[in-house]
Amino acid sequence: MTPDRRPAYFAWFILPALFLAVALVASLASLLQFGFREHIPGSLKVGGFTLENFGRMSDWVYLRVFIDSLLLSGCTAIANLLLGYPLAYALVRSRSSLLKSTILITTIVPMFTGDIVRTYSWLVVLGKNGFINGGLKSIGAIDTPFELLYTPLGVTIALVQYSLPIMVIILAAAISHIDVAFEKAAASLGASPLEVLWNVTLPLSMPGILSGTVTIFAWTLSAFATPQLVGGGKVNMISNMVYQLGFSNFDFPFAAVLSMVALALVFLVLYFMGLGLRRLERVGLH
Amino acid sequence: MRDKALRVLYGLLIAATLVYVALPSFVVVITAFSDKALLMFPPSGFSLKWFERAITYEDFRKGLANGLIVTAWASGIALVCGTLAAFAIERFEFSGKRVLESVLLSPLVIPHFTLGVAMLILASEFNIARTFSLVVVCHVILVLPFVMRAVYVSLKNIDPALERAAASLGASPLTVFLRIDLPLLAPGLAGGWLFAAILSFNEFTATLFVTGQRTQTLPVAMYTYVREYADPTMAALSSMLIAATVLFLVAANRWLGLERILSIEHAR
Numbered sequence: 001m002t003p004d005r006r007p008a009y010f011a012w013f014i015l016p017a018l019f020l021a022v023a024l025v026a027s028l029a030s031l032l033q034f035g036f037r038e039h040i041p042g043s044l045k046v047g048g049f050t051l052e053n054f055g056r057m058s059d060w061v062y063l064r065v066f067i068d069s070l071l072l073s074g075c076t077a078i079a080n081l082l083l084g085y086p087l088a089y090a091l092v093r094s095r096s097s098l099l100k101s102t103i104l105i106t107t108i109v110p111m112f113t114g115d116i117v118r119t120y121s122w123l124v125v126l127g128k129n130g131f132i133n134g135g136l137k138s139i140g141a142i143d144t145p146f147e148l149l150y151t152p153l154g155v156t157i158a159l160v161q162y163s164l165p166i167m168v169i170i171l172a173a174a175i176s177h178i179d180v181a182f183e184k185a186a187a188s189l190g191a192s193p194l195e196v197l198w199n200v201t202l203p204l205s206m207p208g209i210l211s212g213t214v215t216i217f218a219w220t221l222s223a224f225a226t227p228q229l230v231g232g233g234k235v236n237m238i239s240n241m242v243y244q245l246g247f248s249n250f251d252f253p254f255a256a257v258l259s260m261v262a263l264a265l266v267f268l269v270l271y272f273m274g275l276g277l278r279r280l281e282r283v284g285l286h
Numbered sequence: 287m288r289d290k291a292l293r294v295l296y297g298l299l300i301a302a303t304l305v306y307v308a309l310p311s312f313v314v315v316i317t318a319f320s321d322k323a324l325l326m327f328p329p330s331g332f333s334l335k336w337f338e339r340a341i342t343y344e345d346f347r348k349g350l351a352n353g354l355i356v357t358a359w360a361s362g363i364a365l366v367c368g369t370l371a372a373f374a375i376e377r378f379e380f381s382g383k384r385v386l387e388s389v390l391l392s393p394l395v396i397p398h399f400t401l402g403v404a405m406l407i408l409a410s411e412f413n414i415a416r417t418f419s420l421v422v423v424c425h426v427i428l429v430l431p432f433v434m435r436a437v438y439v440s441l442k443n444i445d446p447a448l449e450r451a452a453a454s455l456g457a458s459p460l461t462v463f464l465r466i467d468l469p470l471l472a473p474g475l476a477g478g479w480l481f482a483a484i485l486s487f488n489e490f491t492a493t494l495f496v497t498g499q500r501t502q503t504l505p506v507a508m509y510t511y512v513r514e515y516a517d518p519t520m521a522a523l524s525s526m527l528i529a530a531t532v533l534f535l536v537a538a539n540r541w542l543g544l545e546r547i548l549s550i551e552h553a554r
């Protein structure tokens with residue numbers, strides 16, 4: 001497809017998008033600029049230029065939030081892989097169209113109901129008198145309720161459900177690119193189903209596994225509603241710290257620094273994913 | 287024998303995962319019919335009063351109206367800007383093309399809270415009040431990549447011979463775009479617009495930063511409610527939204543094909 005020469009009305013095609021791009025770049029530039037400004041306690045106005053905000057990053061309180069965020073994202077990504085792979089495999093390889101559409105619809109619906117509805121639903125499931133504790137109590141299995149809400153475990157349970165649809169879609173795309181003939185050949189040569197999975201299907205879906213896991217990791221680093229409500233101030237991720245700094249302390253300069261570091265982290269993670277994918281390509285796995 | 291056991295085990299794993307994904311929605315619907323003001327499971331009686339309260343609650347009504355205004359504007363503007371930009375990037379050569387494209391697609395990976403804070407700071411730097419325009423611009427930036435992806439996918443499926451044929455018969459490039467490309471792009475555009483509208487209507491994180499009391503959308507109003515009250519009103523509203531989502535997806539599947547909408551999502 002050879003690109004046409006630019007017609008006279010060309011500018012009208014890109015001007016609106018150009019305005020949006022400028023707005024986006026300007027907002028990120030003002031975020032950067034704010035990170036270097038002095039915070040005046042109790043005021044929304046900012047003072048002169050300073051490097052102090054970046055120094056505050058080394059404070060244990062904030063380091064801790066970063067470590068917690070990375071741990072939660074890592075656990076979420078791994079749990080997603082363990083739950084998502086079997087689901088994606090069934091979605092691609094199952095011969096029953098009923099099973100296929102059941103998996104597809106069940107996985108997709110929560111993705112379209114939005115953050116708040118999905119997160120609120122977990123409050124009802126995990127709460128002290130919620131589905132799990134209330135149910136177990138009413139059949140007499142437990143006396144004291146499990147602490148699930150406001151714990152890292154509860155947040156992870158909700159985060160995994162939040163990202164599973166995307167994991168399944170990425171993995172299903174990767175698995176559907178694998179020629180069934182490889183699996184059949186291995187099986188006809190005497191490999192057991194588990195051996196076929198371990199030696200043929202899994203290695204061949206490596207690009208999907210890598211990009212799925214890393215995408216979920218980065219996606220979870222950006223989560224806000226889930227840790228905000230299910231974490232309830234006891235489990236904090238970067239986003240919750242940013243919100244608290246901005247709207248409780250009006251410390252927007254430091255909130256800007258944390259937001260930028262989060263953005264840099266996400267870009268870094270995706271950059272390494274690109275490197276990894278290129279290496280896989282060189283071994284001939286793409 | 288061992289294979290059979292494996293198959294059963296695999297089936298159970300799939301079933302358990304599906305229950306885990308779907309469980310919260312079912313639990314919320316059951317809770318919505320509870321007769322107690324406290325969230326309790328299992329509910330002790332049946333009542334419809336939380337639905338009544340959800341429908342009549344002033345903040346939810348205003349939030350819904352605000353949300354629909356923002357969604358209509360944001361998805362409409364994103365549809366026009368995204369279609370024009372994606373067409374220009376795909377079909378014309380110009381300097382800075384790759385940079386423009388990366389900037390326009392970058393909201394796919396920028397954390398929404400980062401964008402929310404950034405937009406809020408930009409607005410305060412220029413003394414722009416937290417009006418609807420700010421919310422709409424923020425939403426347009428967020429959903430634009432999805433419209434552009436939809437246009438790219440549809441454009442790849444258009445045979446360039448059709449464009450050349452029209453041009454050789456004397457149609458100006460603008461006529462080719464309006465009479466040949468646009469009608470052929472229509473189904474893809476409908477999918478992209480639908481996706482943009484759903485995303486905008488549900489967007490919460492960035493919206494929380496850029497909305498004020500007067501402009502808060504439904505997700506923000508719901509968040510505020512959850513923080514203040516613990517009664518099942520939210521469960522009733524959530525049930526209605528879940529039901530609407532399912533109906534919407536079924537309808538979209540009927541007319542546009544879920545696969546088409548998902549091929550956009552998959553690109554993410």
